[in-house]
Each structure stands twice: as C-alpha cells, then as structure tokens.
Amino acid sequence: LTRLYGPLTALSNVRVDVMSALVSFDRVFEVLDLKPGIAEKPDAVPVPAGSGRIEFRDVRFRYPSADQVSLATLEDVSTLDRTEQEEVLTGLDFTVEPGQMVALVGPSGAGKSTTSMLVSRVYDVTGGTVLVGGVDVRDATLESLRDTVGVVTQDSHLFHETIADNLRYARPGATEEQMWEALTGARIAALVRALPDGLDTVVGERGYRFSGGEKQRLAIARLLLKQPSIVILDEATAHLDSESEAAVQRALAEALRGRTALVIAHRLSTIREADQILVLDKGRIVERGRHEELIGAGGLYASLYRTQFTEAVI
Ligand code: ATP
DSSP states (O other): OHHHHHHHHHHHHHHHHHHHHHHHTOOTTTGGGOOTTOOOOTTOBOOOTTOOOEEEEEEEEEOOOHHHHHHOOTTTGGGOOOTTSOEEEEEEEEEEOTTOEEEEEOSTTSSHHHHHHHHTTSSOOSEEEEEETTEEGGGBOHHHHHHHEEEEOTTOOOOSSBHHHHHHTTSTTOOHHHHHHHHHHTTOHHHHHHSTTGGGOBBSTTSBOOOHHHHHHHHHHHHHHHOOSEEEEEOOOSOOOHHHHHHHHHHHHHHHTTSEEEEEOOBHHHHHHOSEEEEEETTEEEEEEOHHHHHHHTSHHHHHHHHHOOSSBO
16 A cells, blocks of 8 residues: 555655745746746845835846747847847836835837836846846846735736635735735725635636726735735726726725835826836936926926826826
8 A cells, every 4th residue: 555655645745846836936927927048046145025126227128039039948048149139228227215106107119018027027138237125136036036026917817716726826825814805905805705606716717707907906916915015017008997997096005005116107196196207218218207397397208298198097
C-alpha cells in the first residue's frame, strides 16, 4: 500500500506546490500579462513594504515588434535592436509622492497606457529608469512588485470559477469575513449576497455573467483584499448606467484612500481632484500642474478641456 500511495502522495504534493507557487506568485491573471524578457534577477531585492513613491527618470520606450517577440527567447529580448520601432515615450521625468493622486491625460496614442504599464513592469524601459519605493523595477523581486502595485483596468479578467476563488487570487487564504468586507467596500456585497450560491457562485462565460460595472467593482474588491500601496487605474470610458457609475465611483474613492494613485483619467471629477495632472502628447509631458493652472495656461490641456471634456467624462 505504501508503495502504491507513496508516489500518489508525492504526486499530489507536487500539485499543491505548483498551485501555491502560482498563487503566491500573485495571481495568475497578472502573471499572464508579463511579456517576454521580464525575468527576475538572481540578486533581486524586494520593494520595501508599503512603498508609495513612483519615479520616472528620463524614461524612453519602444515596443518590440511582433516578429522580434516571436523570434526572441526569454533571455535575449531585452538586447533586441528596436531602433526600427518608433519611440513611443521620449524621455519622461516625473515623481508621484506617497499618497498623491496623479492624473495622466492626453490625446489618443499619447502614451498614457504605456506609461502606466511600465510601473508594474509589464514591459521594461528601453532607456532611463522606473523606480518604485526607490528600487529600479528591473532589480525588484516580481512578487514584491505585484504586492506593492495593484492594477484596475477597464476589462479586469474573471476566471470561470467561483467568486471566492476569483477573490483569493488577490489574497490567498482570505477568510470569508475578509471577502465580505472587501465586497462591501467595493459596493457589490448586496448583489453577491442575493445570489443563491453567494460566494460559491460560478462566474464567467458559462456561469453568472456580471455587467461591466459589476466586474469593475469585483476588481476593486480584489484590490481591497490585496491592499497594495500603489494603484494604477485606467478609468472606464465605456458607458455604465448612472447607478452603476455612481457605485463604481464610491467604491474607487474607498479603494484609493490613503494610497498612491496613477490614473489614466477620463472623468473631470478625477482630474479636478488630482494633486498633479501630467499632459502627454506624442510620448512626452508637454504640461503639468493642477486643473486651474492648466486651464489658465491656455495650452493643450485647455484645448482638450474645451473640445473633449464633457460634463462628467472626457
Ligand atoms: P489611448 O488613449 O488611445 O488609450 P494612450 O495615450 O494610452 O492612448 P498608448 O496605448 O500608450 O497611448 O500608445 C502609445 C503608442 O504606442 C501608440 O502610437 C500606439 O499605437 C503604440 N502602441 C501601443 N501598444 C503597442 C504595442 N503592443 N505594440 C506596438 N505599438 C504599440
């Protein structure tokens, strides 16, 4: 029997190890986003817990071409010659101090999403440095970076699993009480409580289908469970019904409180509240300041404001 069970037990232990490695490596859906060439150095150091400062120093970036990525091995993508590709960030310098909210605005294609992706090291810079908590993100352990930087995008991924499983990707070992607390903060607890299977409701294509606004609130619940000190937020441009919109706004206000936030901003209310607005155009910062100052300056921001900003959404 031992001979029979020995290997089986060993095998099931392997599975447990692999699963916990995956989960502790945070969080599968974020790991899936990592691009080729993003690897941890053998002598990587952790980002200090609770770090809230983001610094960009003369950051330049070109996307690798699709051919290069498919030809490259994991190791050599960083050494590829990308000079054929257009430079999409051409020397960004800015600092977000701990607890500040900085809004990125600018025309389509200006480089807002690219800038936000460099903070969580979805890609590596091709020049200059991105620092989180004083550590060059290329020198940081991936796990500490994932723990420090939380990302809420417009299309957060939900796995075809239960709501509880989806929440545990953000915090393995979260108790039911902690999950309800996060769902309450994200303004989605009442809806989950009303489902016949509650936290055990299976979601996704073949399960319960959440609306866009509900998915966003679940993403915010994940953020509240994970408690990162820095939040990267891509504000929704998709039209939500006004009730959903208001709920998402309240949930976000709670999720961002006390945290450093870098927001790709589409809402006037966010921009007005920002400690600093960075106006990007063709991969560079062309203006920076607060709303009133920038309106007064009469430059790109003022013209974006006139032509693109509607009452609530730009
Ligand atoms: P939008 O407001 O439309 O989302 P944005 O300001 O966020 O625009 P980015 O998405 O950062 O701009 O794009 C900056 C530039 O990089 C654009 O010229 C875009 O075409 C290019 N780009 C974006 N993603 C890729 C990619 N994966 N490969 C190659 N080029 C890309």
